[in-house]
Amino acid sequence: MEEKKRQFLALLAGLAQTVQAQGAAWPKLARRIKEYELTAQIRLADGSAGRWFRFEGGTLTSEEGLAPDASVELVFKTPELALKTLRADRDHAAYVNGVKYHQIRLLGEECPAIWFDELLMTALEAPVYYGEAYGLDLGNGVRRLVNGTTGGALFVYVKDGKILRTTPIDLSEEDAPGWTIHAHGRDFTPPRKLTINTHGSGWKALVYSRARNLHPMKRVDWDPDGERNPQNRGKSGYVRISWDEAYRLVSGEIRRVRMEHGPSSVFFQRGSHHTWGYVGYFNSALFRFMNLIGATATQHNPDSWEGWVFGAEHHFGHTMKNGMPEPYSTTEDCLQNADMVVFWSSDPESTSGLYGAYEGTIRREWLKQLGIEVVHIDPYYNHTAAFLGGKWIAPRVGTDTALALSLAWVWLREGLYDKKFVETRTEGFDQWARYLLGEEDGVPKTPEWQEDITGVPAREARALARRWGSRRTYLAPGGIPGLGCACRSSHGTEWTRAMVCLMAMQGFGKPGVNFGNLQNGAPLDTAFYFPGYSDGGICGDCGNLTAYRDLYNRMPSLYGAAATMQQIPRLRIPEAVRDDSAVWYAHGFRTLQDQFAPKKYPLPGHSPCRMFYRYGTSNMGTQPESHRYASMYADPHLECVVNQSIWFEGDAKYADIILPACTSFERWDISEVGHCGGYVENNYLHNNYRVFLLQHKCIEPLGESRSDYQIFLDLAKRLGLGKAYCVGSTELDWAKRIFEASDLPRQIRWEDFLKKGYYVLPAPAEGRHDPVAYNWYYEDRVRDVPEASPLAGDYKCDADRGFQTQSGKFEFACSSLRKFDPHDPDRPVVCKYIPSIEGRETAGLFARYPLQLTSPHPRYSHHTMMDGKDGVANDIPCHRRYIGGRYYWIARMNPSDAARRGLAENQLVELFNDRGSVVCALHITGRVPAGTVHSYEASAVYEPNGTPGSAPETGGCVNTLTSKEFNIPKAHSMSVNSCLVEVRAWKGAV
Amino acid sequence: MKRRYFIFDPEKCIGCFNCLHACKDEHVGNDFSPVALPQKLHQQYWLTTTEHIRGQHPMVDVAYLTEPCGHCENAPCVAEGGGAVIRRPDGVVLIDPERAKGKGDLSRLCPFGKISYNEEQGVSQKCTFCAHLLDEGWKQPRCAQACPLEALRMEYAEPEEMARRAASGELAPLDAAHAACGSALYLKNAARLNTLFLGGSVATGEGPEEVCAENCPVALLRDGAEVQRQRTNAFGEFKFDGLKPGIYQVVISPGEMDRQTDPIELTESRSIGVCRI
């Protein structure tokens, strides 16, 4: 026999011995061995060599040769392929290619076949899988492990299979040192720790929450073979069912609707964020499954970005980043060269930018130490203002653009702008200047003009304009910068446009003049690849996300692509379900013109949705006019509603079948702290260190809960897609494949990474920090910032020169908009002030509802994560108030408005308008001006005091009150900060 | 002999409540007897963070006070606890769960409300300084370790040194009552929490010519005597801080002639609005 075959047989003999020996050593493995009684065969395709494995009564017997009774077979075309892939350090490219080209085949029924494959592979690493040989042993039975959250990384101390504690990570001697910035004769270097924010620090309570879904459940009066009773969703109770039953029901319904209506009849929706980790993140495990079954996806509105995508992009591109400005080295430039920082609708102390923990807080503390002047423009005296102090300017909600235009008017009249930059590096300024000066509409955009609209005294607008126009100023529009409450309002598009136009007048890109607030742009090594979650993790969909750019050639995969292009716009899900139709304009990542193509649902020849697969979080807390979503569940078009959720909250209470998912603490995963990838390119620049996490499986899943990956794999097995779903990998294998796809193996060995759980990348040497954002543009050079977008083909002249606009320059008058519709009153060619569709200017409505509600992203929770769920955030008196035995959401009001209505501190009040009413605890505070009510969005608790979809809502979902209108008609974007309400004492029960 | 102190700096506290999360994370569901039995998940707080808002729109500021148990030197709870509350040589005051059981609700023993009764465990409880961790060599208790800017810190120091730092004005007790009990909780930048401000702005010119009066000298008088002086900022604003309640007058001196306000009774921080000159 040839040498290779001998080696093959020896390998198989070794495998059998490994399973036997490790099974004897680890009881958990012994239990797995007991799961099936069968004979499995591993052989070469030509039958010339092989070995069988017989499992009987929990023992394995195995011999060389072929077994005629084998029900599972693992077949290799060549012995070489087996030698490369049947080993702990599997060659994944060889395996995936082997599977793709039928050189490796796993035959037999899905469940036993995958079980056998997993048994072999996990036995090879039994100490890790079954003996928990990872983490730091602290003695006394305590191990220190590592995990990640959307609010930062954690050490997780585990004892007796339980989480003892979770703490932020203090770095050790062996971790790489931090960078240093020199500014104003001082040295600034970050402390030796990684921060977590409030929604990173309360996880233990959420893991052990009483609100966990611990067992699969079925709604009592939903019978797939009889009455489905959709009208009772949200009302009828649940019975516990087994996983087998749950899988049978869900896979049965998936099969049925696909065969009865067509594949796209399964519709799925995820939340905006998920428990952290790139294997388990929504666009990874979930998308992989849904793409396999050809389900209709939810088209997300660019939530949080909204106005940037449909507004600012047209002036300077950045489509791949949803219209957000460059962040590079702005931390350093700001500290060294700026005289002033203007925070405009920017509260990074609340929002952490995006996944940024309190890393930026440390850097803003330096701003304070250096005494750099700050201004905050926000209708709420926000937490960043509270921390930094400085001048607070509070325009009426939704009127910020008028204030911005008056600044431009002063600059224009007084010559306080960078004329050379405007002349040589921009286009269309004259057209905008005509509008500013009133030559177009007879209304000069003066400080006096804006005072009537915004309520900001004209003299203060003038003072701000003169100060800003004569000093080197950083502008932070929104938290990152980018985002910001003001962009999520009626015509928030114009606000984002005004922000970038102001900075263009000031010549962004010269020292001390740029976008930023020290939340982003730390001097870290950007020439080092590690995927972000939008690279798609295990999804393998190269036609979607940003994998086509970053991950496709690094991580071998198969079967990733979506099997249908049909989508439903998130902001119109209820209408799409009810009417089987929707139209909208979606954002696209590739070119400025992507967003001009109208979209339709359903696609021709496609089935509309009949089965809804919902994945965590709450539409009622996060989506506008949210009673719509609760009412939608009673619609008979939805024949089956599945909700896969960690907690019993939000939409989960409206499902027919609840599948209990576990948290990231109960499964394996891998990630980089704070890194999104793709659409928020290099988002890790929020952090003071680049840190990669091997997220340890800290404890077994609680109750009967399972990881999302496991649930999808189990369902896939029952649909004949299990082998395609897992491609021979476990969750830990996938994590390892992501590790291998990154640049990390150059720095640390897998074994060491697995043991330690994190790795800190050395900071770039001094003098090697990235060039400052836009300095290339300011100086008309080839672009030198480390950014892979836009696509080379979307430059208008030479690649890497200029912006994506038609002229390649910053355009005050947008050619793209002129081409699309030069007369669009909602999105004119130059930035204008357009009165809100719901505000002081809507006189009739304003007479009835004279208070403007602003509902920014919350401070103590991350969308719905961390709120409710019986967690500790309930006890934060700035988050909820405990009244009469319940925790109520807070609404904030100026003392004069409260006095006028006879309302008192901590009183239960009803915020109401024509769309509904919400019960909140009243906090009377001078942090909001008269005429404004402030209450965060994204309560996780939806508790109608009666019929869902109409009764007063008592959980604090203020989105019950907000409008579903897009911020401009030809878009798909929220206008939730344009909302009029009245407030009265709540007369109902407490 | 060295003892353990808490130092809290409102200038660095961002009001994130990580300290509350950390205390709950450590003590809920964990039994660290004999240092402490498990804490309740809800409605029991071994430390509190409270928001202190001064003034209102358009002139407002915000600070927080985070307050764990002060582990007082002359602790009433030790004196009157009938042996259930002990003070260790390192200053840590602990309620012994064994001895406190059956003694009912001891919360009355703390004048600062830092003892609470846990009916689930049938025992009174309070902050333990995370003694079980400090004794294992932890450098900080949980709440302080989780604090982003180290607004809350534990220091292990000689009482004489702390007295010196207090005398130098770097540190201050929370108030007279805490000082009387020998509380080990000290504040830095205490003025952020226990003084008032009186602010306003100065404008000049009319109509489209109206501007904020920048760099205008403004003085604050008390009993006719000048107590503070400053110049307005670019927005014409002044803000006299660190004040005690009382009757004040503001004098604005744009040049040719002083303007003096009527006497202002200051009971809470506020802006007197726009003064036109």
Ligand code: SF4
């Ligand atoms: S953790 Fe620190 S900053 Fe946060 S509230 Fe507590 S004391 Fe303040």
Ligand code: SF4
């Ligand atoms: S020292 Fe420990 S017990 Fe005391 S408040 Fe801080 S975390 Fe809680």
